[in-house]
Amino acid sequence: MIAVYAIADHPGPPLPGRVDGLRVVPAHRLAAICGDVEEREVSPNALWRHEEVVEALMEQRDLLPVRYGTRLRDEAHVVAAVAERHDALLAALDRVRGATELSLRVAAPPEAPTTGGAVQRIHEHLAAQARSSTLLDAHESADLLRAAYLVDRAGGEAFTAAVADQQRDNPELRLLCTGPWPPYSFAAA
Amino acid sequence: MTTTIAEREVALIDLVDRLLGGGVVIAGDITLAVADVDLVYVGLRALVTSVATAEEKNMLPRMGSAL
Numbered sequence: 001m002i003a004v005y006a007i008a009d010h011p012g013p014p015l016p017g018r019v020d021g022l023r024v025v026p027a028h029r030l031a032a033i034c035g036d037v038e039e040r041e042v043s044p045n046a047l048w049r050h051e052e053v054v055e056a057l058m059e060q061r062d063l064l065p066v067r068y069g070t071r072l073r074d075e076a077h078v079v080a081a082v083a084e085r086h087d088a089l090l091a092a093l094d095r096v097r098g099a100t101e102l103s104l105r106v107a108a109p110p111e112a113p114t115t116g117g118a119v120q121r122i123h124e125h126l127a128a129q130a131r132s133s134t135l136l137d138a139h140e141s142a143d144l145l146r147a148a149y150l151v152d153r154a155g156g157e158a159f160t161a162a163v164a165d166q167q168r169d170n171p172e173l174r175l176l177c178t179g180p181w182p183p184y185s186f187a188a189a
Numbered sequence: 190m191t192t193t194i195a196e197r198e199v200a201l202i203d204l205v206d207r208l209l210g211g212g213v214v215i216a217g218d219i220t221l222a223v224a225d226v227d228l229v230y231v232g233l234r235a236l237v238t239s240v241a242t243a244e245e246k247n248m249l250p251r252m253g254s255a256l
């Protein structure tokens with residue numbers, strides 16, 4: 001079995017030397033970047049190991065991160081899977097080209113007054129500075145907002161400065177911004 | 190992405206959201222069924238709680254990333 005990390009342009013830059021076992025499986029203008037099958041266990045360390053591979057790849061290329069845990073029988077199946085949706089995947093890659101993803105979570109102390117309007121304004125303000133944005137499921141957490149913003153690679157600092165401004169203007173809320181991430185939340189083809 | 194253990198714990202929630210909920214789906218097997226994914230979130234809840242406690246104690250930066 002083969003694990004698939006990402007879809008990228010083909011041909012592309014050389015694979016990062018510090019990651020063992022990676023290989024490129026071309027399919028027309030795209031390539032699947034694959035590796036050995038990971039452990040089935042879902043532990044924080046396993047997730048971070050996967051993430052480190054994708055981030056190493058992303059240092060040198062634009063890519064569509066593939067859903068964690070995707071595995072195929074052999075290279076022929078990888079080629080078929082990519083070829084089957086080649087044009088949709090290429091269009092999705094074009095949408096994230098030159099960009100990274102920033103994450104924002106907004107929380108408030110339980111005793112805080114209702115802050116839905118403020119949260120919505122924060123999201124709209126940040127979304128206006130991003131190429132694209134999307135709301136994520138809060139999974140029954142107490143978070144008032146989980147969102148992802150697609151930001152040009154060069155625009156990360158300006159975006160986090162905008163988050164800091166929003167934090168200053170909304171001291172009753174807790175804004176937590178992480179990234180840059182590969183564009184997981186914008187990779188749907 | 191992040192460098193310290195505390196920052197990694199904060200960012201783990203974001204990592205799980207992205208790896209298990211995002212990414213392009215191509216043909217093939219996904220080793221995690223939807224039910225498994227829910228279990229992962231349940232398993233993370235204790236950790237999330239401990240992180241929230243740490244945040245309340247101002248042990249962590251508000252912007253917990255390497256940006």
